[in-house]
Amino acid sequence: MFCPTCKRLMRPDAPAKVWRCSACGATVPLGKAQQTGKVEATARTVAVLEGAGPTLPTTDEECPKCGNMKAYWVLRQTRGADEPETRILECTTCGHKWREYQ
Numbered sequence: 001m002f003c004p005t006c007k008r009l010m011r012p013d014a015p016a017k018v019w020r021c022s023a024c025g026a027t028v029p030l031g032k033a034q035q036t037g038k039v040e041a042t043a044r045t046v047a048v049l050e051g052a053g054p055t056l057p058t059t060d061e062e063c064p065k066c067g068n069m070k071a072y073w074v075l076r077q078t079r080g081a082d083e084p085e086t087r088i089l090e091c092t093t094c095g096h097k098w099r100e101y102q
């Protein structure tokens, strides 16, 4: 964890539950540095595996956000026969959603 103000290394101050910069005295809440998108994605993946969510097929699409090579996908129904079908993809790692036109 580095100080957002002076970029020096910060030290955890457990009693106060903050990261404290010894150089300029700036503080950052302790939990902030530990909350990464990966933790959320893992919890989400576990939820899917446990059957809490719909079981979706996966494909070898690259996530434009994190570069993961696996994504869930669903086809979104369109009304007009001449409209292209839209494939909605969702990264299995970070949960990022994007669409692909076929």
Ligand SMILES: [Zn+2]
Pocket (backbone or CB within 6 Å): 003, 004, 005, 006, 007, 008, 021, 022, 023, 024, 025, 026
């Ligand atoms: Zn500082």
Ligand SMILES: [Zn+2]
Pocket (backbone or CB within 6 Å): 063, 064, 065, 066, 067, 068, 091, 092, 093, 094, 095, 096
């Ligand atoms: Zn991703």
